[in-house]
Amino acid sequence: MLLQGQILLGQHDLSYRLFFSHARMVCDLLREMIGEAWVELIDFGSAERVNASFVSSTSS
Numbered sequence: 001m002l003l004q005g006q007i008l009l010g011q012h013d014l015s016y017r018l019f020f021s022h023a024r025m026v027c028d029l030l031r032e033m034i035g036e037a038w039v040e041l042i043d044f045g046s047a048e049r050v051n052a053s054f055v056s057s058t059s060s
Helices: 011-020 022-034 037-041
Strands: none
Touching: 011 022, 022 037
16 A cells, blocks of 8 residues: 555554564464474574564565
8 A cells, every 4th residue: 555655564564563573472483383492492582673674665
């Protein structure tokens, strides 16, 4: 959806951003859904939030 030349994110995009902004939720997701031994090797305590957007203003 375009509004004055800017791309508006869909509700699902906002929900994903909110979910993945919480390290504990990501940790629980990986542990429960992946369930592989390598997940326990991840140092979730050192995780840091990166404020980044990968939505391009051009349609390529």
